[in-house]
Amino acid sequence: xxxxxxxxxxxxxxxxxxxxxxxxxxxxxxGSEAVLESLIAEGVDLVFGYPxxxxxxxxxxxxxxxxxxxxxxxxxxxGSVHAAQGYARAxxxxxxxxATSGPGATNLITGIADANIDSTPIxxxxxxxxxxxxxxxxxxxxxxxxxxxxxxxxxxxITSAEAIPEAFAKAFYLARSGRPGPVVIDITxxxxxxxxxxxxxxxxxxxxxFPYPKVDAAKVNEAAELINNAExxxxxxxxxxxxxxxxxxxxxFIEKGGIPAAxxxxxxxxxxxxxxxxxxxxxxxxxxxxNKLTNECDVLxxxxxxxxxxxxxxxxxxxxxxxxxxxxxxxxxxxxIIKADVAINGDVKDVLPMxxxxxxxxxxxxxLKEFKKLAEIEKEKIINEELHPTKPxxxxxxxxxxxxxxxxxxxxxxxxxxxxxxxxxxxxGFKNSRSFITSGGLGTMGFCLPAAxxxxxxxxxxxxxxxxxxxxxxxxxxxxxxxxxSGINLKIVILNNDYLGMVRQWQQLFFDKRYSETEMxxxxxxxxxxxxxxxxxxxxxxxxxxxxxxxxxxxxxxxVLEVKVEKxxxxxxxxPTGASVSDIRLE
Amino acid sequence: xxxxxxxxxxxxxxxxxxxxxxxIFTRRHINIESITASESEVPGxxxxxxxxxxxxxxxxxxxKQIEKQVEIFCAFYHRTEExxxxxxxxxxxxxxxxxxxxxxxxxxxxxxxxxxxLEGEFIVIEKTGHKEETQELLxxxxxxxxxxxxxxxxxxxxxxxxxxxxxxxxxxxxHHSEYKN
Ligand SMILES: Cc1ncc(C[n+]2csc(CCOP(=O)(O)OP(=O)(O)O)c2C)c(N)n1
Ligand SMILES: [Mg+2]
Numbered sequence: 001x002x003x004x005x006x007x008x009x010x011x012x013x014x015x016x017x018x019x020x021x022x023x024x025x026x027x028x029x030x031g032s033e034a035v036l037e038s039l040i041a042e043g044v045d046l047v048f049g050y051p052x053x054x055x056x057x058x059x060x061x062x063x064x065x066x067x068x069x070x071x072x073x074x075x076x077x078x079g080s081v082h083a084a085q086g087y088a089r090a091x092x093x094x095x096x097x098x099a100t101s102g103p104g105a106t107n108l109i110t111g112i113a114d115a116n117i118d119s120t121p122i123x124x125x126x127x128x129x130x131x132x133x134x135x136x137x138x139x140x141x142x143x144x145x146x147x148x149x150x151x152x153x154x155x156x157x158i159t160s161a162e163a164i165p166e167a168f169a170k171a172f173y174l175a176r177s178g179r180p181g182p183v184v185i186d187i188t189x190x191x192x193x194x195x196x197x198x199x200x201x202x203x204x205x206x207x208x209x210f211p212y213p214k215v216d217a218a219k220v221n222e223a224a225e226l227i228n229n230a231e232x233x234x235x236x237x238x239x240x241x242x243x244x245x246x247x248x249x250x251x252x253f254i255e256k257g258g259i260p261a262a263x264x265x266x267x268x269x270x271x272x273x274x275x276x277x278x279x280x281x282x283x284x285x286x287x288x289x290x291n292k293l294t295n296e297c298d299v300l301x302x303x304x305x306x307x308x309x310x311x312x313x314x315x316x317x318x319x320x321x322x323x324x325x326x327x328x329x330x331x332x333x334x335x336x337i338i339k340a341d342v343a344i345n346g347d348v349k350d351v352l353p354m355x356x357x358x359x360x361x362x363x364x365x366x367x368l369k370e371f372k373k374l375a376e377i378e379k380e381k382i383i384n385e386e387l388h389p390t391k392p393x394x395x396x397x398x399x400x401x402x403x404x405x406x407x408x409x410x411x412x413x414x415x416x417x418x419x420x421x422x423x424x425x426x427x428x429g430f431k432n433s434r435s436f437i438t439s440g441g442l443g444t445m446g447f448c449l450p451a452a453x454x455x456x457x458x459x460x461x462x463x464x465x466x467x468x469x470x471x472x473x474x475x476x477x478x479x480x481x482x483x484x485x486s487g488i489n490l491k492i493v494i495l496n497n498d499y500l501g502m503v504r505q506w507q508q509l510f511f512d513k514r515y516s517e518t519e520m521x522x523x524x525x526x527x528x529x530x531x532x533x534x535x536x537x538x539x540x541x542x543x544x545x546x547x548x549x550x551x552x553x554x555x556x557x558x559x560v561l562e563v564k565v566e567k568x569x570x571x572x573x574x575x576p577t578g579a580s581v582s583d584i585r586l587e
Numbered sequence: 588x589x590x591x592x593x594x595x596x597x598x599x600x601x602x603x604x605x606x607x608x609x610x611i612f613t614r615r616h617i618n619i620e621s622i623t624a625s626e627s628e629v630p631g632x633x634x635x636x637x638x639x640x641x642x643x644x645x646x647x648x649x650x651k652q653i654e655k656q657v658e659i660f661c662a663f664y665h666r667t668e669e670x671x672x673x674x675x676x677x678x679x680x681x682x683x684x685x686x687x688x689x690x691x692x693x694x695x696x697x698x699x700x701x702x703x704x705l706e707g708e709f710i711v712i713e714k715t716g717h718k719e720e721t722q723e724l725l726x727x728x729x730x731x732x733x734x735x736x737x738x739x740x741x742x743x744x745x746x747x748x749x750x751x752x753x754x755x756x757x758x759x760x761x762h763h764s765e766y767k768n
Contacts, residue, residue: 149607150614154657157602174657177766208599208660210762332651349767 031161038168052100055127081111086454102140117441153181178211240304262290393566416448416472446475621740
């Protein structure tokens with residue numbers, strides 16, 4: 001017990017030791033300044049946000065910090081949070097959002113839920129009514145911590161200025177360590193006004209939080225044994241590879257093992273698509289071969305992924321013939337959906353080198369041929385026509401193909417949700433990690449435009465292309481204002497089919513073509529762009545498509561390209577909901 | 588098959604944590620039979636005891652989701668045979684019940700209950716025991732005109748020597764906290 005008490009009190013030194021603090025470290029500043037100093041101490045130089053009553057002291061302090069902290073004023077708080085997500089996904093750093101209480105905070109919820117399900121490190125700072133008014137239904141009071149608890153990794157309300165540095169240190173540590181996720185810090189207005197002796201100590205540990213399990217070598221041996229004796233091993237990988245910054249370790253692993261590997265939507269771009277062992281996309285609109293052969297492999301090695309139902313289809317018929325190895329950092333994901341024969345709980349960056357070390361260098365010529373054979377069928381039945389259509393109407397696929405060719409597969413592509421999202425994922429041909437950003441787990445329409453703004457701000461030297469549907473564009477198009485004001489150079493491609501296309505496809509296939517509320521009468525997108533002073537063009541003919549795409553990519557400033565595509569095209573292959581991965585349909 | 592499980596959760600003492608724990612159950616449509624909270628033998632670490640009727644598989648998943656919460660140290664689930672547990676019940680009766688000749692005194696003695704308080708017009712009887720026992724006494728007391736009845740949630744301990752201290756030491760040994768960038 002004594003030893004434990006000692007250990008626990010050591011934990012209370014959660015925060016980096018900074019000796020008897022030298023006087024210069026301590027100075028009285030306001031809570032608002034402490035918020036900004038904390039951000040600066042964590043290396044933040046860019047925040048996204050929107051002001052309002054309960055956060056005004058922070059905005060007032062920001063006025064004096066303009067040279068150190070750049071603030072991007074979005075046109076809606078949802079835009080701020082998606083921008084922070086895009087920034088975080090593109091850079092691997094923590095995205096920061098500032099919003100006011102009440103409606104400001106509730107407007108963040110969609111993005112927070114999105115960041116939670118897609119493991120994106122962001123911190124949302126919300127203003128709150130003064131502490132003496134808490135619980136009184138004061139003007140613009142909402143229970144932010146109560147509302148965000150189900151969709152955050154951690155949330156916390158600050159009611160005194162002294163609590164600010166420690167809460168921020170903890171927030172940053174929690175947002176980015178272990179399995180990353182969103183953190184909300186709600187600060188009452190009186191705490192923003194009050195004074196504090198500011199001293200910042202980065203957080204290194206939270207005593208009740210165990211983010212990184214030490215890898216059990218015995219489990220790694222068991223996994224290696226299975227892999228070494230396999231005849232048809234198959235790797236399925238997810239965003240864990242990217243979040244763990246383990247792209248190289250992953251590549252070395254599959255290369256030594258000679259194992260074909262397929263990606264989930266969020267795993268996309270972790271492995272160069274031209275790699276000979278990259279056999280494509282898993283799941284509902286993924287490739288034919290990896291879905292079919294999931295039910296043929298003898299050892300299934302899942303790396304940093306969580307068996308989302310869009311990936312597995314019917315779980316009762318998913319890879320039943322295979323021994324399953326699951327390498328995953330979050331213990332709650334293990335055996336949640338698919339029972340693992342060997343579960344290795346740990347950071348993929350730690351696990352993969354251990355495993356690579358003890359697996360045999362192998363090649364599986366015949367097994368790879370099976371993938372090639374099925375890929376050939378998919379190519380003939382679907383891909384050729386999608387990328388090089390013989391019919392007059394433009395396809396989404398040919399637009400993505402041309403953008404890919406002109407950017408050499410090296411642009412950062414951000415998408416919205418729908419048919420265009422699946423087409424972009426399927427056909428862009430990504431070369432570099434973190435170059436595909438999309439809303440996966442939540443499937444949030446309206447994500448793309450603000451997320452692309454954030455991605456571009458994080459990666460200003462990259463060509464960033466936003467691929468959006470006509471529906472999703474109209475959910476957050478006000479962020480064109482953010483583009484106008486910030487002057488960034490972002491390429492926006494609206495694939496306009498005048499439909500909520502993905503829903504229409506389901507209506508066609510599963511609801512007797514009853515197109516209930518999916519047809520859209522759309523505005524003139526070119527006029528909208530030009531009213532924001534953004535260069536814009538509309539293309540509806542194949543003959544000038546390539547030239548306009550070239551023009552867009554070469555432009556020195558932002559550009560909106562509307563492409564009128566075939567109205568009733570469908571995305572195939574497709575695993576109907578509830579069907580098995582091996583029942584994937586080609587038409 | 589659903590059966591009764593007792594879940595013990597060790598936590599920081601933080602506002603909002605109980606909400607985080609309870610939404611894990613409600614989100615999965617699991618009804619909480621009872622819940623209690625108190626400080627554990629380690630100062631500053633609290634324990635919740637939650638009783639649910641669920642399948643082992645579901646309980647196992649729920650416990651992992653609970654442990655995933657930042658301010659939860661650890662959580663365990665046990666079948667009823669694996670624990671020693673207790674509940675307490677209070678019964679309010681009119682004072683006249685003592686002398687109405689129906690044998691209240693014998694009933695109290697036979698059931699290992701006791702009179703906790705005599706408040707002029709009414710008395711409060713206390714009984715500790717398992718739910719069936721306190722429920723049984725309620726039935727027997729009904730003829731005396733029970734004015735009020737309340738039962739606590741379950742408190743429980745496992746029939747093993749290992750305790751929180753042991754678990755925390757293990758967790759420290761098998762994990763590290765360092766964020767590598
Ligand atoms: C916020 C939100 N509302 C509704 C949906 C359901 N939904 C999924 S895809 C889709 C259609 C999207 O249409 P559009 O943006 O035009 O893209 P397309 O499928 O036509 O490429 C809808 C309505 C969603 N994913 N998100
Ligand atoms: Mg559309």
